Amino acid sequence: MARERYDVIVVGAGVVGSALAMALAERRLSTLVIDVDLSGRLSSSEKNAGGVRATWWQPVNIALCRASIAYYQSVAREVGFRQKGYLWLYDAETWPKALDHVELQRSLKHPIETLSAREVHARVPEIDRLEGIAGATFSPEDGLINSNLLKNHYRERSRALGAEYLDGVYIYAIRAERDADARLECWHADRPLSDAVLMRMMAQDGPGDAETGHLLNLRAGAIAITGGAWSANVLKLLDLPSFSEPIRRQICVVDNRETNFAAYGMIVDTSGVYFHNEGPHILAGYSPPEEPPGYHFQYDGEQFFQNEIWPRMYARMSCCERMRHVTGWAGLYSVTPDRSAIIGCAAPRVYEAHGFSGRGVMQSYGAAKALAGLIADGRYPESLDASALSRERFADDRLVREELHI
Secondary structure, three states: OOOOOEEEEEEOOOHHHHHHHHHHHHOOOOEEEEEOOOOOOOOHHHOOOOEEOOOOOOHHHHHHHHHHHHHHHHOHHHHOOEOOOEEEEEOOOOHHHHHHHHHHHHHOOOOOEEEOHHHHHHHOOOOOOOOOOOEEEEEOOOEEOOHHHHHHHHHHHHHHOOOEEEEOEEEEEEEEEOOEEEEEEEEEEOOOOOHHHHHHHHHHHOOOOOOOEEEEEEEEEEEEEOOHHHHHHHHHHHOOOOOOEEEEEEEEEEEOOOOOOOOOOEEEOOOOOEEEEEOOEEEEEEOOOOOOEOOOOOOOHHHHHHHHHHHHHHHHOHHHOOOEEEEEEEEEEEEOOOOOOEEEEEEOOEEEEEOOOOOHHHHHHHHHHHHHHHHHHOOOOOOOOOHHHOOHHHHHOOOOOOOOOO
């Protein structure tokens, strides 16, 4: 049962919301996290490639990722963090841009090497078709993480510090004023929800008359919206634009009997396909530029593998000739116009951290520490100033354009 009032109610219990709960609880703020599906069956936190990198082109994105990586190092075994690096291959058009940002990355204490095509082959002999590679970067402190373990780590730590979580909660009204507590009017499910019901609810159609539940009123000194691709559902209750769109991203799990990539971290090809070893298999993804926005959950399976993944990997590595599709999934990125997150104060007593454009796991710890400081102290911590990511940047033409995306 929820208590009558909290210091902060966090709306959205994915990896960012759970990280924020931990950061707020560390500051001794009474915190409640609510979600329509605490298990995260459709959550972007559960349906990603598990990459963690600070190899970006904007200082604020590098800083938030570096802070997160430092924390993941400290709990590496608990969250499955493996620092095997990112190898990023560039073509003739993107290589000069990458070189332009190397000194910035190094100035922010992000170690990064530059490689020629021949040096790429020497480091990863499986990459034996070098056509189109103008150069590459390798960032040894980047790596791979188990996103589910990370989310549960945040939850366990936050609960130990007093944070509470409430499942099956759908918000249908919010009142937030400068001089009074924020009030949330919610519907609380009486029983677990099916996948079909969740899809309907999370596509903005509401709980539906057929579902049994009861009304629930909550009150807090502040609310924080961390709903990822579903943050727009909450923001519209406050008449606030979300500035982001849900975009489907598909990932394939494939079997390759010719080789094993366990010695390497994430590899990103010039074609945009990215892949890494995943147990006995290879996990590979690609983001088609023509993918339309929307709450699309269908995985296209073998067809997606044959059309998008296999041709690109085989064109780069002859050892991929006999790759075969095993399984896969589709998840959602919450993508903003400049491909950077929205973090800050959205309205009186309303804070937000969403629109990470595929960077939620990578930045979850740093973003949560930053926003917790803003909520608790009225300002960002000196080392984690996320003011560049406020929603005001869209009106003021101060976009934080991040081009290095997959």
